[in-house]
Amino acid sequence: MNSVQSGVQRALLLVDPGGYMSETLRVRPLTSSIGAVVEGFDPTYGLSPSGAEELRQLLYEHLVIFLPKVTEDPDVHMEIARVFGEPIPHPVQAGMGAPTQLLSPIKSDAYGPDADSEFHTDYTFHHETPDAAALRAIAVPTRGGDTIWANMCQAFDALSPEIQKLVNGLDAFHSQGERFNELIVQWYGETEGRRIAKEFPGATHPVVVSHPVTGRRVLFVNPGYTRSIVGLKSSESKALLDFLFNHMRDPRFHCRYHWSVGDIAIWDERATVHMGEGNFWPERRELVRITLGSALPERAADPTALTPA
Numbered sequence: 001m002n003s004v005q006s007g008v009q010r011a012l013l014l015v016d017p018g019g020y021m022s023e024t025l026r027v028r029p030l031t032s033s034i035g036a037v038v039e040g041f042d043p044t045y046g047l048s049p050s051g052a053e054e055l056r057q058l059l060y061e062h063l064v065i066f067l068p069k070v071t072e073d074p075d076v077h078m079e080i081a082r083v084f085g086e087p088i089p090h091p092v093q094a095g096m097g098a099p100t101q102l103l104s105p106i107k108s109d110a111y112g113p114d115a116d117s118e119f120h121t122d123y124t125f126h127h128e129t130p131d132a133a134a135l136r137a138i139a140v141p142t143r144g145g146d147t148i149w150a151n152m153c154q155a156f157d158a159l160s161p162e163i164q165k166l167v168n169g170l171d172a173f174h175s176q177g178e179r180f181n182e183l184i185v186q187w188y189g190e191t192e193g194r195r196i197a198k199e200f201p202g203a204t205h206p207v208v209v210s211h212p213v214t215g216r217r218v219l220f221v222n223p224g225y226t227r228s229i230v231g232l233k234s235s236e237s238k239a240l241l242d243f244l245f246n247h248m249r250d251p252r253f254h255c256r257y258h259w260s261v262g263d264i265a266i267w268d269e270r271a272t273v274h275m276g277e278g279n280f281w282p283e284r285r286e287l288v289r290i291t292l293g294s295a296l297p298e299r300a301a302d303p304t305a306l307t308p309a
């Protein structure tokens, strides 16, 4: 019995290989690695204590869950998001004088088609990083514009024990990079943009972190924001990061989701990376994200001291 079933102690009925349903929800895993579509969400049950617990267990089990065509109402989006954590402002928006702004727009007209087209965990250039996020589709293109998530627990587990030991003791430097800074200047003007870029000089995190809920080890680097490995020569740092970035691009760790208006995706920011595909231009794509929880990533224990998960 898996943790979802045992965790919520609900009567579950196997309906097809890899799929199952509870009294109210039908769960359809997208891959053997990550991602599940959850159908039949009803706010009366889903926002109740037992419904919320079931949804959280599904998130920890599948790392990203999708509620198809669930709402176009921002208030319902916020209620669903709160099931998974406390909404927090994006640190850059907070730094720009909007400390109560809890919505992060992701608009193709503002970002261009390629700004999200690299794997990342949201704002790892900050010392505290988010726990989870809930993204709702407002406008979708007629084709393309999918989002891909990767299971970074599995990516770590798939490394050989010797590489696991090597990366487990390392730290990496993360920063937002020139592209991000250019966008900030574009949005907020030269003076404010330069000021905010200086306010976020980057952050150092362990290369392997411990998931705060499941305790699983997570490979915590991403090509969007990770710039170097601390203490290595630049050629060594580049070679190791290139290897890890190529490793996480292996499709066996991935799921893909094609958006419809009103869909909500909730993902575990600690255990995943994600990217939006820019293959819809010049059509419009607009989503809005609520970021949930924030904490310092914690170094994982030495893998040689642990029993296998």
Ligand SMILES: [Fe+2]
Pocket (backbone or CB within 6 Å): 120, 121, 122, 274
């Ligand atoms: Fe993102």
